Amino acid sequence: MTDNKVTNILMAGVGGQGTLLASEILSEVLMQAGFDVKKAEVHGMAQRGGSVVSHVRFGKKVYSSIIPEGEVDVLFGFELLETYRYLPLVKGSGAVVVNNLKIAPPSVALGKREYPVDVAAKLKELVANVHVVDGLQLAEQAGNSRTVNTVLLGALSNTLEPTHEQWIDAIKSLVPERFLDVNLKAFELGRQIR
């Protein structure tokens, strides 16, 4: 049982950021690479700007689709506050890949609360391995500001086993034809981040 190493990726973001598509591509590529894969998320509130999390787990054999608390290997964040919120679930030796973006939650937009300051620095205090990615800038460079999710996947792809070809195949199988080129470009820009 001990040789069954399961890797846990927790994706955190805000409804509407495309985390669900990213988790679909991620699960697909891991399956194609020969792993057992499970993915858990909660639908229903996602389109309404609420906090969204997706659990992706892979290994030889995966039981729970939810990541056991404290066992996240990679926290994959689409927004700074949401990444910070789930930081306690990360293993001491874990890594964070985070999009350098702030989206004000309602209480902040109303001027009643402050958005936490220096989130990226706080992440680095608590986890040694933090990559901050300028997702929006790279997405715009790719030609569409809505491809931030694919840029981030590109950045994450370097840390995982599947081959470049397997990633491209997974993106091709899940992204609608008319958005494919821009997403492939976004993925490559993300993947160049080291």
Next chain:
Amino acid sequence: MQKTILSGNEAFARAAYEAGVTVASAYPGTPSTEILENITQYERIDASWAPNEKVALEVGIGASIGGARTIVTMKHVGVNVAADPLFTFSYTGVRGGMVLVVADDPEMHSSQDEQDSRHYARFAKVPMFEPSDSQEALDFTRLAFEVSEQFDAPIMVRSTTRISHSKSIVELGEPLMELPETGLVRDPSKFVMLPGNARIRHPLVEKRLVDMAEWACSQGFNRVEAGNGKIGIITSGVAYQYTREVFPEADILKLGLVFPLPKQMIRDFAERFETIYVIEELDPFIEEQVKAMGINVIGKEKVPICGELTPGRLRQAFDIDPPSLPPIKEELPPRPPNMCPGCPHRGVFHALNRLKAYVTGDIGCYTLGFMPPLSAMDTCICMGASIGNATGLSKVLNEEDRKKVVAVIGDSTFLHTGLNGLMDMVYNKSTATVLILDNSTTGMTGRQDNPATGYTLDGEFANQVDLEALCRALGVKHVETVDPAQMDNTRKVIKEAMERPEVSVVITRRPCVLIKHENVVEDLPPLYVKSDKCVACKACLTIGCPAIEWETGKDGSKGNCKVDRLLCNGCQVCMQLCKFDAFGVCDD
């Protein structure tokens, strides 16, 4: 056979196809909605949205009586609505196999309670399978159709949010190519449940359960997984996965059929261990039945009864290496769901807030009208309850307070179970205001069509219920329709209705901004704030639109509101609140 990655809901849909189902009916409800949406890809299945779960089940029963294999799906609270036909259908049994998939929502991710549907299986004496991943969702559901015909019973399959909305790898099966024969067969002693017939059916139901309990002891869906022989655990569903995660060395009796229980199998298993645990999510359903068999097990003394289980919560319950999580030292601002930018409900709730209405609410996106800063909802009980609640309140209030009561209900919810409430309100001479928020869709569950939208599940044109005429037919004399984006008029019409000592219906009609059908939603240019004109009065913030953000002034300046043009939908509701003409329309 082909391997693919499927959600539980996709797997349920696939199972229906493989089993030769030709009729499917449902009312949308999280986390069950996607089952029917996925079934639409299989052309041989006639799939449709019913106006409520009771109708969905009755349609399913009719199709089964006609010989077809049939699937009906709903969320846990939907079974409350469908309970009446369910209990009697248990007596009649089926002709074509019938499966009711019910999706529970432990943790109430998107529900008003976390009732445990397994009780319905026992209560209605209907057998119930419980899968623990997508593969079992496919295999058990497909098998359930055969079992339904073999034991002449409708079969329930219980899902939960973590089964329905989790994905895992599934090996697909071959679809049945020969479909069951349909047609009229008269069998009144079986299908006409008058007392004389029902008295004959009831003993058959009891015998069926005894037979099944014995049969289930030798079936593969109930299995023992050997461990190191020290502790024995009885579990089922998603709790099985967490159990394997936390107790990798335990011996496990994994139940695939949770009702009726395989009693002999449980006795044989229990005999081998000094300590036996039952690990199940929500209620002690298995535990109490096993205890009633005289077997001493440990269950809810340790395992939480409220909320969903997780591996961490299970570890904590058993003091096994519980995770110690480093806390974040500062309190983070929460990020609750919110009405979308451009949501037609926003103006309505702003008006209700200003009119200090006492709002009896209902189930839908508009329940978010409860959230600050709109803060205009005082009750929310269940689908359709708003109108009956308003009637009850008006019976006990004085004249002045009675005027404040406003029932708020969406188009889909009104047709689900609100109609009867309105009928009662008029018939029994109550006075209250009823707002039907017609956004031309069933929004909260992901924009499904309903009898008032003019489209079917397949996206084909259909008859569109005339809500105004319907209300008049129920006897409502004052029916008015407004565009909720026109704030002054909306408020004026609601105010007049509240003042009127008679039943008044106000229909606020404007389509949901997310509607999929073409040419329904106007494409409007976004707004911007002229910072020189904004006086920082914050009036526009009182609608709680996610596209408007307060920007604190730097170096002592006043600060101002700004619009995120990527989020703004151009509805101009905020503009109508600004007395300083600070909003402009982007013209690029």
